[in-house]
Amino acid sequence: xxxxxxxxxxxxxxxxxxxxxxxxxxxxxxxxxxxxxxxxxxxxxxxxxxxxxxxxxxxxxxxxxxxxxxxxxxxxxxxxxxxxxxxxxxxxxxxxxxxxxxxxxxxxxxxxxxxxxxxxxxxxxxxxxxxxxxxxxxxxxxxxxxxxxxxxxxxxxxxxxxxxxxxxxxxxxxxxxxxxxxxxxxxxxxxxxxxxxxxxxxxxxxxxxxxxxxxxxxxxxxxxxxxxxxxxxxxxxxxxxxxxx
Amino acid sequence: xxxxxxxxxxxxxxxxxxxxxxxxxxxxxxxxxxxxxxxxxxxxxxxxxxxxxxxxxxxxxxxxxxxxxxxxxxxxxxxxxxxxxxxxxxxxxxxxxxxxxxxxxxxxxxxxxxxxxxxxxxxxxxxxxxxxxxxxxxxxxxxxxxxxxxxxxxxxxxxxxxxxxxxxxx
Numbered sequence: 214x215x216x217x218x219x220x221x222x223x224x225x226x227x228x229x230x231x232x233x234x235x236x237x238x239x240x241x242x243x244x245x246x247x248x249x250x251x252x253x254x255x256x257x258x259x260x261x262x263x264x265x266x267x268x269x270x271x272x273x274x275x276x277x278x279x280x281x282x283x284x285x286x287x288x289x290x291x292x293x294x295x296x297x298x299x300x301x302x303x304x305x306x307x308x309x310x311x312x313x314x315x316x317x318x319x320x321x322x323x324x325x326x327x328x329x330x331x332x333x334x335x336x337x338x339x340x341x342x343x344x345x346x347x348x349x350x351x352x353x354x355x356x357x358x359x360x361x362x363x364x365x366x367x368x369x370x371x372x373x374x375x376x377x378x379x380x381x382x383x384x385x386x387x388x389x390x391x392x393x394x395x396x397x398x399x400x401x402x403x404x405x406x407x408x409x410x411x412x413x414x415x416x417x418x419x420x421x422x423x424x425x426x427x428x429x430x431x432x433x434x435x436x437x438x439x440x441x442x443x444x445x446x447x448x449x450x451x452x453x454x455x456x457x458x
Numbered sequence: 459x460x461x462x463x464x465x466x467x468x469x470x471x472x473x474x475x476x477x478x479x480x481x482x483x484x485x486x487x488x489x490x491x492x493x494x495x496x497x498x499x500x501x502x503x504x505x506x507x508x509x510x511x512x513x514x515x516x517x518x519x520x521x522x523x524x525x526x527x528x529x530x531x532x533x534x535x536x537x538x539x540x541x542x543x544x545x546x547x548x549x550x551x552x553x554x555x556x557x558x559x560x561x562x563x564x565x566x567x568x569x570x571x572x573x574x575x576x577x578x579x580x581x582x583x584x585x586x587x588x589x590x591x592x593x594x595x596x597x598x599x600x601x602x603x604x605x606x607x608x609x610x611x612x613x614x615x616x617x618x619x620x621x622x623x624x625x626x627x628x
Contacts, residue, residue, distance in 0.1 A: 326602060333605035376584055384577040389569035392576070396568040397606040399580065400561045403587030404602035408595060417592040418511065421518035423584035425577070
């Protein structure tokens with residue numbers, strides 16, 4: 214079974230190889246440590262009844278399904294934590310771009326809609342995780358949110374890979390209720406990807422079958438951006454954007 | 459017509475087959491629609507390019523599902539699209555419905571599939587989501603109108619397609 218960077222069955226200390234593998238300047242480790250502290254005593258089981266219902270309602274998913282009362286597995290918590298961090302990153306990226314307003318109007322229009330979606334996804338995942346949620350690590354986007362070319366390259370890369378990641382995760386989830394939520398987010402990410410590709414003049418759909426990409430591949434993309442800045446090293450706000458495509 | 463149960467039953471090989479046959483019907487419909495439209499000569503520019511590219515994708519989906527189902531694959535119906543494939547405007551409107559229904563129909567079945575089949579279906583619906591966004595953009599509509607594409611039952615998908623006049627056969 215896969216072990217994500219936020220695998221809750223691990224101790225969260227330095228002897229966790231999967232965590233070290235994904236360690237981004239120690240920042241992800243800090244986040245995971247905090248999450249383990251928050252959720253200690255209830256790491257393996259999560260009664261998701263109210264949380265799942267709230268998250269579904271937040272997304273307009275009115276299932277009213279009693280099966281949403283399922284208990285979330287450690288595996289599902291691990292996957293959702295990874296997604297939560299990714300949604301923090303994306304929601305923050307698009308929200309900052311919208312606030313700065315330096316991009317072309319059609320790019321800003323895209324960022325406005327997609328930013329709202331990612332914020333809704335973040336809210337839903339956070340509610341699903343309940344006490345197992347991780348805190349926003351805070352990201353430093355450098356000039357990417359105000360530089361048209363850098364923003365577009367970053368957005369295309371993230372939307373393509375996010376869609377691929379959710380494809381990788383879907384068959385690895387245990388809860389069928391969470392599968393139903395995950396696939397409803399997945400196809401929206403593929404829409405975002407097609408839309409931004411169309412916007413920049415790329416073919417929106419290039420192949421009959423879109424292949425999955427693992428959490429390790431997403432972690433590598435995140436690492437390449439240098440958006441994650443450890444709070445131990447006070448470089449936030451000064452570091453140059455390392456990712457321009 | 460017997461179609462996949464809306465109420466979630468535990469995934470099984472038998473249920474996978476039932477759902478894949480439902481998916482095959484949707485793919486036959488999409489492939490036939492784009493094939494007719496391209497042949498009609500009514501499409502120009504990027505709309506024509508869309509129909510050609512997406513038609514190829516749907517053909518690949520049909521082939522994949524036929525192979526997965528083997529002898530249990532349903533027969534290909536002969537659809538009657540009327541003037542929907544004969545004029546660009548009506549083509550675009552119908553394609554928006556076809557692609558958007560396709561996405562939520564697949565999503566509605568995801569949790570009813572076994573893991574390996576879910577992995578395969580995810581690769582297909584991913585591309586359907588791209589088609590839906592692309593044709594919506596070409597139609598001047600929102601490419602991603604909602605934060606979540608909430609799944610619908612097979613029955614609901616067929617009802618929408620029928621009421622849009624897209625499930626007529628001859």
